[in-house]
Amino acid sequence: MTEFNKRLKAISTPIPGLTLWDLAVHGDSRGWFKENWQREKMVAAGLPDFGPVQANVSFNDAVGTTRGIHAEPWDKFISIANGSAFCAWVDLREGPTFGTVFTAILDPSKAAFVPSGVGNSFQTLQPNTSYVYLVNDHYNPGETYTCVNLADETLSIHWPVPLRNANLSANDRRHPRLRNVAAIPPKKILVLGASGQLGTALREHYARASDIEFADRSDIDLRADNLESLREWRNYSTVINCAAYTAVDDAETTEGCREAWAVNVRGVAALTQIATKYRLTVVHVSSDYVFDGSSSNPYREDALPSPLNVYGQTKAAADQIVASTPRHYIVRTSWVIGAGRNFVRTMATLAQRGVDPRVVNDQRGRLTFASELAAAIDHLVSETAPYGTYNVTGGGPVRSWAEIARRVFDLAGKDPSRVTGVSTSEYNKTAATAGAKRPSNSALDLTKIESTGFRPASNDDALSEYIQSIASQIA
Template sequence: MTEFGKQLTRTDTPIPGLVVFDLPVHGDSRGWFKENWQREKMVPAGLPDFGPVQNNISFNDQVGTTRGIHAEPWDKWVSVASGRIFGAWVDLREGPTFGAVYTTELDPSKAIFVPRGVGNSYQTLEPDTAYTYLVNDHWSPDASYSFLNLADETAAIDWPIPLDQVEISAKDLAHPRLADVTPIPPKKTLIVGSNGQLGKALRAAYGDQPWVEYTTRDTLDLTAPGLETARRWRDYDTIINAAAYTAVDTAESPEGRTAAWAGNVTGVAALARIATGYGITFVHVSSDYVFDGTKTGPYTETDRVSPLGVYGQTKAAGDAVVSTVPRHYIIRTSWVIGDGNNFVRTMAALAERGINPSVVNDQTGRLTFTATIADAIQHLVDSRAPYGLYNVTNGGEPTTWYDIARDVYRLTGHDPDRVTPVTTEQYYADAKTPIAPRPQNSVLNLDRLRELGYRPAPALPTLTAWLAGPTPQAGSTQFMRTTNTHG
């Protein structure tokens, strides 16, 4: 008999994400009424905001009608409209709880949230039983399903009505035992721009996991038509956008301006629409160039942006777009160093070649190694940190480009006094092409990141370790001039 007047409450089960809810049912002599799905009340009570797109009803004439065990690649919200059912759920997802079992009875005053990849089965305990389920994806022949035999000895489900006495399909009877089940893999992570400096660090961090995909501009053009149908996006949990237009000075030219807006805004907006539409977590990388650098003291996540040049303007616009995605992380960083052309690699190569550079000494910030960014992204995503904007750089005292150049010379066994300081104005005095304005203060406050338990390593020890790696080659020269000591 349905119990009336219960409070909306949740009960967790041994299967992660499988949650039973008691529903308030109001009844009198005419019958009963309940709110079967009420987002405003149920999400605060602990039901995931899973975005249902379809509502199905299964009607069963006879007691003992048995269906399952089916694991689908979507989430389900199952409740009883009339009658009563015995339900059995088996975790068929990859991971430590594979094979875990939970059983309970459901009547109209109870419902259960079944996460993607958890096998579900139902046996009716009363005639004319109907149960309804909301799902957050449409059926597709391309989706990946998994099945388990109802009589599997490992699961050892204690069916109220023995399986040899029930109404059941031949197909369900023929499902494999647990030892032969293909586990449902995790939802996919898509890393965009995987050939860049950050992309390579993300490759190193995420490795060759089968659920991680890496794309380049050649394999996924964010500005091309048809992006929204280029993947089965419902299968993705996270998109990490490591792609960006970063030619800061070229962005000041007409051609560069067009390319910067296309790469940093148009493409980002396309990914943001997809992430919003499919409930995907969107990770996006921002820049210190969104600030004008006039603030005294480090920039926080709440400081207003005021970019000086085209590149900074496009990054600020991209950030604004991403901030509208319900599940987003914006990683604001500065002075990035990784596997590719960069300032540190150039300084090391010049030191080895006997070249004495002039380096700007009126821009202040901290180096950020791409391995630190990749590690911080994993920390935020894996820990399900609150969505929003996070500053990410390496730690330690702020320095100038001149200071860093001296450190590189010293750490590679060369005289740091070979580096000459110049102002930004002096450095660019003879420039023949448009030069983007640089923020003089690029120091980012790291308190919010540290409050989440992530403390980035200091920049100088990280620089020391980085220089001990493969032999640096010449790269970026945007902050130095050189004179050759060999004439």
Template sequence: MTEYGKQLAVTETTIPGLVVFDLPVHGDARGWFKENWQREKMTAQGLADFGPVQNNISFNDAVGTTRGIHAEPWDKWVSVATGRIFGAWVDLREGPSFGAVYTTELDPSKAIFVPRGVGNSYQTLEPDTAYTYLVNDHWSPDAAYSFLNLADETAAIAWPIPLADVEISPKDLAHPRLQDVTPIPPKRILVLGANGQLGRALRAEYGGAPHIEYADRTTLDLSSPDLAAARRWRDYGTIVNAAAYTKVDLAETPEGRRDAWAANVAGVSALARIAAAHGVTLVHVSSDYVFDGTSDSPYTEDDAVCPLGVYGQTKAAGDQVVATVPRHYIVRTSWVIGEGGNFVRTMASLAERGIDPKVVDDQVGRLTFTDDIARGIRHLVETGAEYGTYNLTGAGDPQSWADIARRVFEITGHDPARVTGVSTEEYFASAQGPVAPRPRNSVLSTARIEAAGARLTPTEDALAAYLAPAG
């Protein structure tokens, strides 16, 4: 019999992400009423807004009707409209909880959230039982399912009514045992800009796992009018946007301005629409150039943006677009060093060739190595950190470019006094072509990402490792 008057409450289960809800049911002599799904109240209880798009009902007229065990590539909110069921859930996802089992009875005063890849089954305990479920994707013939036999000896589900005495479809009877089940893989992760310096670091961080996909502009065109149909986007859990227009000075030219806005704003907007429409987490890499550098203290994630040049303006605009995506991480960084040509490699080469450089000494910040950014992104995604903006740079005391150059000379065995510090104006006095304004203070506070558990490498250690001889 349905229990009336319960408070909305949550019970965690032995399967990660599988959560039982007690639902308030209000009844009298006329019948009863309940809020079967109420987004604001459910999310306040800690359930992610899983974005249901379809509501299905399964009616069963006889006691003992048994269905399952089906693992589907979407999340489900399962409840009972009338009657009572015995439900059994088996984790069929890849990972350490594969094969875990949870059982309980559901009546109209209970509901259960079933995450993607967890096998779902039930047996009716009363006649005329209606079992209803919300799902966050539409059925597709291309969707990947997994199935488990209801009588699997490893799961050992204690069905209230023996399977030999109930109505089961021949198809359900033919499902495989646990050792023969194909586990449901994680949702796919798409890394864009996979051939850039951050993209290469993300390749090294994630490796060749089958659910990781790498793309560049030749394999996925963000400006294509067919982008929405370019992938089955519901199969993706995360898009990491490591692609960007980064030619800071060239962005000040008419052609560069157009290209910067196309890549850093129009392309990002296309990704944001995809992510918002399909419940995908969008990870976007931003820059210290969104600030004007006039602050006397490190910039926090909550400081107002105030970009000086075209590049900074496009990055700030892209950030604002990404912030509208319900599931997003904006990773703001500075002075990025990775594979290929960069400031550190240039200084090491000059030192080796006997050239004494003049280096800017009135811009202050921290180097950030791409492997640190890649690790930080992975940490945010895998730990399910609160969505929003995070500053991510190397750890340690801020330095000027001239300070870093002197340290490069020293680490590579050369006299750091060969580096002469000059002002930004002096350095660019003889420049040919446009010069973008640089923020003088590029120091970003990393307190928020460290509080989220990310471990940042001290710049001194990262620089020494970067310059260490191969082998």
């Protein structure tokens, strides 16, 4: 019998992601009313914002009508409009809970959220039972979906109406036993721009992962007109976009400006549209260059952008675009050091070769080692941190480029006083070209990322380890 006036509440189950829901049903002499699906309240109570695109109703005449255990590649929100049903769910996803069973009786006052990859079935307990479900993808009659036999002995589901007496299809009776079912693999993570500093670090970080794909520009070019056709996007859960135009000085030229906007803005906009359509999580890498550096304090995530150069303008524009998709992490960073040419490697090489460099001393910030940035991205995604913007740099004190150069010389066993600090304007007087304007303060506030449980490693320790790792290459 339907319970009235329950409070909306989620109830966890042994199957990860599968939740039962108490629904508030209001009844009187005329009948009853309920909010069967209420996005705002349910999301606030813990339901994933799963974006349903289709509503289906299964009407069942007789008691004992039984539908097979099917695991489709979409999420479902299941409820009863009339009658009641015994429901059984089986986890058919790869992992330690494969084969886990959970059962419950649903009536109009109770619903269930079933994540993709969990087999779903029911048996009616009353005549004229109407079973309603919302799904977040469209049914494709040409696809074959994973299923398991209702009578599988290892599942030991105690059907109220014995299956020999139940009304079920011949196909459902022929479904395979659990031992013959291939577990459903997790959706994949796709890393774009996988040949750059951060992409290389992510390759190393995810070296043992089997559900990560890497694509460089030759595989996927964000500028391509057919970007959506380059992958079967519904097979992915997350896209980490490391692809970007990063030639800051060249972006000030006519051709460089066009290229920067094409890759950093138009390409990101196309990717964001795909992410929204297929409900993907997008990890987008932003930059301290979205700020002008005039603040006397480290920049928080919610500081207003005010870029000084074309590159910064494109990154600020991309941030706004990415923020429009529901599932996003904008990871803002500064002064990235990874594989290939970079400031630290250059300074270490100059130290070994006896060159005494002039380095600007009025631009301040923190280095970010690509390995640390990769670890932070993995942390946000794997821990399902709240979506939004996060600053990520190395930890420790804020320093100027000149101070960092001196530290490099010291770690390389050379006299740090060989580094001469100069102002940006003085440095530009002797440079081949004036180049793009840089912010004087690139320090980013790390409070928000630390609140998620990720504490960036000390830059001093990371710099020392990096110098040791490249010592043989620059000797």
